Amino acid sequence: MQAPDTFIPSGFMRLRRRWDWVIFAFAIGLLALATLQSFLQSRESESHNRLVAHTVEVLSSIEAIDRASLLMEADHRTHLMLGTPSWAEARARHHEQADAAVGRLVELVTDNPAQTTNVAQVRRLLGERFASMERRSAQIEREGVAAAQQQFLSEGTRSFDALQGAIAVLGTAERQLLSERSQRAADSTLNLRGSLLYGPGIALLILAVGFVILRRQLESTERMRAALARSDAVQKAMLNGAGHMVIAVDTDGAIIVFNRAASRKLGYAAEDVLGGRENVARFHDPDEISDRAVELTRELGTRVLPGPEVFTEIPRRELAETRQWTYVTRDGRTFPGQLTVSSIRDDEGRLLGFIGMAEDVSERVRAEHEIQELNTTLEAKAEQLEETVAELESFSYSISHDLRAPLRHIHGYARMLEEDAAGALDAECARYLTAISDSSRRMGLLIDDLLSLSRMGRKPLQITMITMASLVQAALEEARTDATQQAIVSIGDLPDAAGDPALLRQVWVNLISNAIKYSSRRGEDARVSISGAIEGGHVRYQVRDNGIGFDMRFVDKLFGVFQRLHIDEEFEGTGVGLAIVQRIVLRHGGRVSAVGAPDAGATFSFTLPYRGPIE
Amino acid sequence: MNDLHSVEILLVEDSSADAEMTMRSLKKRGIANRIEWVRDGIEGLQFLFREGKYENRPIGNPRMVLLDLKMPRMDGLEVLKILKNDVRTRSVPGVMMTSSREEGDLLASYELGVNSYVVKPVDFVEFAETVTKIGMYWMLANHTPES
Structure with a gap:
């Protein structure tokens, strides 16, 4: 795996690098400058020293002239006293030495015009002195020692003093020069020492700074490497942990x-x-x-x-x-x-x-396939169901049409017999005829209710907001029309709800009719109360009566088709009413329930989804 | 058209029991005495248009046709359709009588121009009253233009 380059802020690094170069170049330049200066300083110092040495050489030449001229003078005087030619020879030798020294000196001081003049003076005076000495020697040979001595004394030491003086001037000037040059050489040495010190000093400083920078750089690189390693590890973990x-x-x-x-x-x-x-x-x-x-x-x-x-x-x-x-x-x-x-x-x-x-995505694809298969199966099932429903509809149509006709005939002929043979039949036979009529009429009712139940299940819901109080009022009137006994009915709060008004009216009619019917035995004390309340996402409506009630053991049978908890003669009814109630309420997404006890009344409730107040 | 021998009501009904009860009720209450009963739609049309065994019947339309919905060979709706589409019979009131309360039948009948629609009650007393009411209304109260 590769570490991503983007992890390091590269722009920043480039900037750092550029500054590093500037600092480095500056340091190098400084160091070079120091070195150059040291070099120049040392050259200068060297030239000063060379000048000093030169001056010393000049001085030594001057000394040699002085010594040789003094020896020449001594030789001359001894020659004058003794008159022997050997001293003249010695004198000539010393003159040669002095002259040679002067010759060297001329070469040495060519760069110094003042001294050149001085040296020329010395050379001239030396020559004159030596010439004067030669003349005395010639006098000795010619006139004898005494005349020469006389002449020497009369001439005095003027030319010798002049020579001595010129040599002294030369020496003094050169010594002066030496002193100046020595001073300059000492200064230059001092400078050299200084520059020799501060160059390496700068170098040391740069080295120290460089070290610190390098150290920091290393540390930052180290940190970066650690960060990289960490990021690398995180990335690896992410990659490898990923599903x-x-x-x-x-x-x-x-x-x-x-x-x-x-x-x-x-x-x-x-x-x-x-x-x-x-x-x-x-x-x-x-x-x-x-x-x-x-x-x-x-x-x-x-x-x-x-x-x-x-x-x-x-x-x-x-x-x-x-x-x-x-x-x-x-x-x-x-x-x-x-x-x-x-x-x-x-x-x-x-x-x-x-x-x-x-x-x-195998799972998803498989799930999609499964869903598709399920859908296909469901569609097939739905088709089957539709077919079944159609069959059932045609079946109920047949029941409606075909079963009702024979019933009508049974009832019709029984009544015709009753009408036509009323006088001929005894009371018992008349009762049989009545029983036949009643049974056939009752069966007709059963069939009608069954068909009505099936219609309730099929008809599409027409949902609107219902003003429940008016709907209940209308249902109550309808229920009362059919009832033989009247109970005292009280109506409480009835929240509005959404639903199919025609179907819900049937629910209320059935429940109120039942309540009136089953409380009828109480006569004037019969009470029915109707109310409703919002409970969470539902509205619960209930119809309570103080009638004969029922045994809770049979509560499950209440809403079944043809399930009656009371014997036929006791109360009229086909046992389909509550089944219709349940069918309608379930289709609305609600639930039905019943609570009761024998001879202690019954409460039937149903809920409807609450869809909030009308906007 | 007040010929004493003319037919007042044509009853098209396959069930002899229903026919008997219907005729008894109408006669007993004095609504109509001359009722012709045919067993299915084919016979009904033959009567109306004087065809087949009825080709020699006297000219004239009945004052009302009572039609059962479900019959063999040709049902009440088909008879009604022909009845209401023929200029000779268009003005004759047609009353559909059926055992069924199914909506399909009801809508179909009204679309075809049925004048009345009744469901035969199981209860004979009710049945008799219903038949009587229809007879009274269409025979006595409502005078249809002569064809």
Whole structure:
């Protein structure tokens, strides 16, 4: 796996690097400057020293002249006293020495015009002195020692003093020079020492600063590396913990990420596919890839080869693409996967590769298939049901038409017999006829109620908001019309509700009729109370009477068709009324319930979904 | 049309029991004495248009036709359709009598121009009253134009 470059804020790093270069160049420059200065300083110092040495050499030459001239003078005087020619020879030798020294000195002081003049003076005076000495020697030979001595004394030491003076001037000037130059040399040495000190000082400082910077750089690099390592670990954990297959490729198509889910699902070890050992087309159905290549070639207008390009051509255009593909595992099994491919780009938008995340959608696909199958089955069942309902409808039509006719005939002929043979029949026979009539009429009622129940179940609901108080009032009037006995009926709060008014009216008529009927035995004490209340998402309505009630053991039978808890003669009824009530209420999404006890009255309740006040 | 021998009511009814009860009720209450009873729609049309065994009957329409809905061969709705689409019989009141209260029948009858629609009650007393009321209304109270 590769660490993402984007983790380091590269712009910042570039800035740091530029400043580093400036500092480094400055340091180098400073160091070079210091070195140069030291070099110049040392050269200067060297030249000063050379000048000092030169001056010393000049001085030593002057001294040599002085010594040689003094010795020449001594030789001359001894010669004058003794008159021997050997001293003249010694004198000449010393003159040569002095003259040679002067010659050297002339060369040494060519750079110094003042001294050159001085040296010329010395040379002239030396020559004159020596010439005067030569003349005395000649006098000795000619006139003898005494005349020469006389002449020497008379001439005095003037020319000798002048020579001595000139040599002294020369020496003094040169010593002056020496003193100046020595001073300069000392100064220059001092400077050199200073520059020799501060150059390495700067170098040391730079080294120290560099060290600190380097150290900090290292620390920051270390921190960054730790952060990278951590981010790397987090990424690895994410990739490997993910339930999705994650596969990334570089721009050459080499796989650079292959997470654990991919490995598990596809059956390849990461090291067997990473770095170009496999291409991603390997994990897919080749036919599907060819088909998609053809499709993409058509859509994009450029040739797309049937290979890994089919996954990357659209993401390459900076659009993520999500499609369902058939994956093929290493051992040849297939499964459907939902794959999303997006491009990987750096900060400048350069394409680095592609990353695909895929989810195994076998379960979903299977569920969809199942749902489809279920739907097909359901549709078939619904068709069957519709057929059954149609059959039932035609059956109930037959009952209505075909059963009612014979009943009508039974009843009709019994009544005709009753009418025509009234006088001929005894009381018992007349009662039989009445029983026949009653039974057939009753059966007619049963059939009518049954048909009405089936109609209630079939008729589409016409839901509107109902003003329940008026509906109950109307139902109460209808119930009273049919009733033989009258109870005292009280009506409480009746919240409005949504429903089919015609059907709900039937519910109220049936419940109120029952309440009046079953409380009729109490005569004038018969009481019926009607009320309603909102309970959560429902409205509950109830009809309570103080009639004969019922045994709670049989409560489940109350709402069944033809279920009656009281013997026929006791109360009129077919046993379908409550079944109709239940059918209607259930169709409205409500529930019915009953509470009662023998001779302690009964309370019938039903609920309707509450849809809030009318807006 | 007040010929003493002319038929006052044509009863088209396959059930002999219903026919007997209907005729008894109408006669007993003095609504009509001359009632012709035919067993199905074919016979009913033959009577109305003087065809088949009725080709020699005297000319004239009955003052009312009582039609049972369900009959063999041709049912009441078909008879009504022909009755109301023929200029000769269009003005004759047609009353549909049926055992059924099914809506389909009701709507179909009204679409075909039925003048009355009654469900035969199981109770004979009610039945007799219903038949009587129909007879009274269409025979006595309502004078239809002569054809």
